[in-house]
Amino acid sequence: MKSFWLSIGLFIALIMQGKAQVLIGQITDEEGRAIEGATIYIRETMQGTVADENGNFRIHLAAGDYSLEISALGYEKQLIEWEITEKEASLSVRLKPIRYMLKEVRVIGKGEDPAYYIMRNAIARAPYHRRKVKEYFSEVYSRGNFRIDNLPRILKWGKTGREVFDTIKGKTLLMESVMDIKFQSPNRYKRNILAFNTTIPEEIGPEKALNVVTSSIYDPDILGILSPLSPGAFSSYKFRLEDSYREGERMINKIEVQSKIKNNRLWNGWIYIADEEWCVVGFDFSYNVKGFSAQMQVGFNEIAAAIFLPTSYNIAIGMDMMGLEGEAKYFSSVKYKELQIDTIQLTLATEDTSIRKRAVSKKEQKIRHKIQELSEKEDLTNRQAYELARLSQRLQEWPLSDSVSPYQIPLRRLKDSVTVDTMVTKRDSLYWQKIRTVPLLEEEIKSYEGRDSLRKFMEKVFGPPDTVPNKADMIFSKIMLGDTFALDNRKRVGLEVGGLWEIFPQYNVVDGLWIGQNVQLHIYMNKGKKISFGPSLYYGTARKTLLWKMNANWLYAPMSRGQWELDFGEMSEDYGHAGEGALFENSIS
Structure with a gap:
């Protein structure tokens, strides 16, 4: 039975100072409809959160003045100055649809969609954006809930199978966690699980806490699916510039991403890229194979000057295959506590290498010169975009072997270590009430209320859960x-x-x-x-x-x-x- 619940848990993962005050709010459109997945970002605390399916959110803040950025893909961003004085303050925000200005975008005279010009620059500079953050320290609150509507007939055989199915059918089960994440460039994550709670009848350990936040759009793949910013993306994806709009002084391009071939390792959806800086400011991707679907929306905010990092994740999953029917939702809110920028990365295209404080070989000087030469081109070809990405990556990881293929950046495996706090499963309800950035839904409250009775039933049927696999x-x-x-x-x-x-x-x-x-x-x-x-x-x-x-x-x-x-x-x-x-x-x- 343990493997069954572990499989279900992995299914939802495929596809989580001063006197504190509470700011609660709701994000809707002009017609009053809730905007699920809207991002609320607090500039002063570098904290982001995401609105639930009802547009609701809640954040604990110390008394003081704050600047709130309210945004959602497809809507104009709002900046609200807000003073927190009362014990509980409420905020209602209505977002307007973006007024697009595609006609003002420069059209490249090649007979191709302007999206390719933008994507060539974004792909070429992906290694630069991936590495310009040297370190960060963040706190992440994650929650995932799922519901099983049907099971394969083989799992419903006999009296026991029917009893188990009738007990869990249509009921919401959830996991939520709080973790500290220490990131060190280029690929090292240290996760410390501070709190973990679940209503799944047989315990899934805290180390299984949802960890989609350790993925990056600038990596070659996202959760095992090829990124549109990976080297060679043009052979797998086609792009179309759908719209452009201004956000302050920046021009943001909304680009449709379509897979060229039927492949279960490709995304479809939209990616938002800032002009001239060629960095990602948001994306909305979906993934569909027979009987399985997933949609992932990730909101970015400018944490420091020209440094955009993810602050909210919103994922919806559906499954209808082999008799297993159900759906899951997952969201995550990120608060950045420390951020260190790699100043070397910010001078990649220059000849000034004094900050490295070491002798520079002629080969490295040649690579730097080539990077500068390619960076100054207004219109890169596909080949030049891949070449710039390769050279940038090679310079950042100097020295590398000369055997690197012209279009292959070495694949660096994620180094992810996990530690678990001694209090991880002992946090009380007051702790969770304070840490949650989204209020519990009614069905989630019922899930916690019925957790003990559900576990007793499962233990009666299958016996106590195994703590260590024998x-x-x-x-x-x-x-x-x-x-x-x-x-x-x-x-x-x-x-x-x-x-x-x-x-x-x-x-x-x-x-x-x-x-x-x-x-x-x-x-x-x-x-x-x-x-x-x-x-x-x-x-x-x-x-x-x-x-x-x-x-x-x-x-x-x-x-x-x-x-x-x-x-x-x-x-x-x-x-x-x-x-x-x-x-x-x-x-x-």
Whole structure:
């Protein structure tokens, strides 16, 4: 049962001084409709929060004067000066739709959409924006809730299965957490979980606290999906300049992002980029595969001069596949406590290297000169944009090997360490009431009220939850689901075996039941490259024949998903491409 709840928890994660006063408010449009996902940013405290589905928010602040930035994608930003004096102050804000001015945008005389000019500059400077923040220290409040409307029939078998389903059907379950995050450029995150609370019947540990805030739009991928600002994005995405508008002295471009091919690792939606600075000021992306959908809105604010960082996250997830139906919502509010800018990054395009206090080689001088030369061009080509991104990254991570491919920036793995405060699960209701930036919804309040009775029911049915996975469970999991076994001490060669789960992978009316196995040998190389090859061999009980395939795959460009693949053999395939989910459900049925 533990694996079941852990799977559900991962599902919602795919796709969380002075005398304190309370500022509560609601954000609506001109017609009074709530604006879900609107961002409220307090300049003095560098704190952001997000409005819930009813447009509501709440922030605890010390008495004093504050400047509030109220914004939402598609609406004009409002700046409100507000004095906090009473114990509880209320604020109601109505946002106006943005008045766009696309006709004033310069059109490039190439017969292409102006979005490509903007995106070339944004892609070229993505490494610069990723690295110009040297360090920051932030406090993050996250909350995710989900509801299960249906389960696969196999999980509803028998009296116990029906009782469990009837107990959880339509009920809201949630997790919420508070964590401190210490970021150090380029890719190191240290998370300290300060508080964690959940109404899931079997405990998911605090280390599972939702951590989407450790992703960046300037990284090659966002939550495992290719970023539109990654090197090689033009081969996977097409762009269209939908609108432009002024926000103070800046021109903001709203660009539609569309995937060129049907791929489950590509986004669709909109990205907002500031002219001339070529930095992201917000995005609204969606992700859809058969039976699964996710939408992620991220609000940015100017934390320091020309430094835009995420201050709010709003994510909605829906699932309807293999009999599992449900939906989830997640949001996160970020408060920046410390911020350190890398002054070296702010002088990338100059020849002045005195601040490095070291001898500069002729090769580095040549790279700096090339960066300056490309930066001064008004209209970059796709090739020049990729080249500028590569050179900027190389200079920032100097020295790098000369073996770096012209269009491949080395893939840096995220270094994420987690510690848990001793008081993490002992915070009282007063603490949570103070720390929450969005009030609990009615169904979330009911979820907390019914938590104890739901857990008692689950313990009665399945017994007390396991606190530590035992060795027998781990061995059983490997036998059932398979595993990859290292064949050398350096773990550069691995053998992947499918496990019992893959012995009977599917059933169809043509072949009958498949009985067999697949094996893959993986050779792991530098910079994320990998070579894999191995056979799949099955026996079809209806056709009474062997089904076999030999596969060879070379992942030579991890950043742009560049790979070479060769398959040969004799296998059956669904002509309608129904997908693995449908084949599995058909086999169970």
